[in-house]
């Protein structure tokens with residue numbers, strides 16, 4: 001039976017209700033690409049409240065893969081107070097910082113994906129120091145500063161198996177459409193031998209030869 005890219009109505013409702021920065025067409029493309037990834041261990045960098053995690057987690061369940069989603073859950077620069085993408089309702093009064101982990105936990109509970117998705121709460125710099133597991137899929141959607149975006153690519157893309165998929169979000173070819181770091185990471189991946197196999201909106205899909 002061919003794999004269907006459609007989310008169940010229940011999961012679609014959870015994804016729709018979850019806060020995030022993933023347009024519907026990119027969510028569909030993300031899930032369709034994941035359904036074509038090798039089975040194995042998948043890693044998402046940049047979880048936020050888990051919108052994309054529902055799409056990737058659904059595909060992981062369908063294909064028998066396991067998904068790890070990594071985030072420190074205190075928000076990127078653009079999510080902090082005074083910035084364009086700040087959501088005041090996500091501030092933890094105890095720390096005064098953004099806190100998205102409880103929202104992710106609710107998302108995974110509502111989606112019934114707790115047994116497919118392993119939640120890893122840390123910075124990518126912490127995890128990059130000890131990560132050794134081969135990856136069948138890597139979704140880069142974390143901090144968009146040049147330094148961290150390049151770090152995340154360097155630390156984790158090297159673990160992709162041959163045929164593994166590298167997905168990069170917020171890739172804008174024209175500077176007037178968005179920040180440079182994801183575009184620079186995309187170009188670096190191509191320079192280093194990854195083949196572009198798909199593009200939808202700002203989502204680029206590459207495959208390790």
Ligand code: MG
Nearest residue numbers: 021141169170
């Ligand atoms: Mg993004």
